Amino acid sequence: MRRDPATGKMVSLLHENPPKSSLTIGEWGVWEFDVTGIAGDFAIGILPPSQASATAYAVDKSTLTEGALKTVELTVYERNATARRLCIAHYGPTCQACGLNYEDKYGPIGADLIHVHHVTPLSAIGEAYQVDPVRDLIPLCATCHHVVHRRDPPYSLTEIRAALTAQASLVARFD
Numbered sequence: 001m002r003r004d005p006a007t008g009k010m011v012s013l014l015h016e017n018p019p020k021s022s023l024t025i026g027e028w029g030v031w032e033f034d035v036t037g038i039a040g041d042f043a044i045g046i047l048p049p050s051q052a053s054a055t056a057y058a059v060d061k062s063t064l065t066e067g068a069l070k071t072v073e074l075t076v077y078e079r080n081a082t083a084r085r086l087c088i089a090h091y092g093p094t095c096q097a098c099g100l101n102y103e104d105k106y107g108p109i110g111a112d113l114i115h116v117h118h119v120t121p122l123s124a125i126g127e128a129y130q131v132d133p134v135r136d137l138i139p140l141c142a143t144c145h146h147v148v149h150r151r152d153p154p155y156s157l158t159e160i161r162a163a164l165t166a167q168a169s170l171v172a173r174f175d
Contacts, residue, residue, distance in 0.1 A: 086133035
């Protein structure tokens, strides 16, 4: 899916069947995801670290190149730096999901580091609007911000907090 620059509408590009996509995370392919689509159904395969690592070592490393220049056309939504500052002034530079404060964790080099998340994605609004820095924006650490956007529509702050609480209670039971 992409936004047509002429009309602004979302358009779909057709891919050869079956479309397949892969993603490897980590220096040695600690996690690998394979997504395949057949007849409109998509299957996601996740290899556990032990199998993913073994698969990564079987790859001919001479074919692994990075750094080539690639031109990409993007549509970006303008952010308002003043709205960001007002959001952080209200909430503080602390993640509203997990409580991480980069300065507390890293000292002076972490001062003022925090992402500011749009509660309703700008792409969903689709046009310029009057932003309320307290109602429409929320400070999140990079990790929580990444997790929030793992689905479309993004997870809510309540859902992320609930997931963190559930995981903490699960971990506590096994400690």
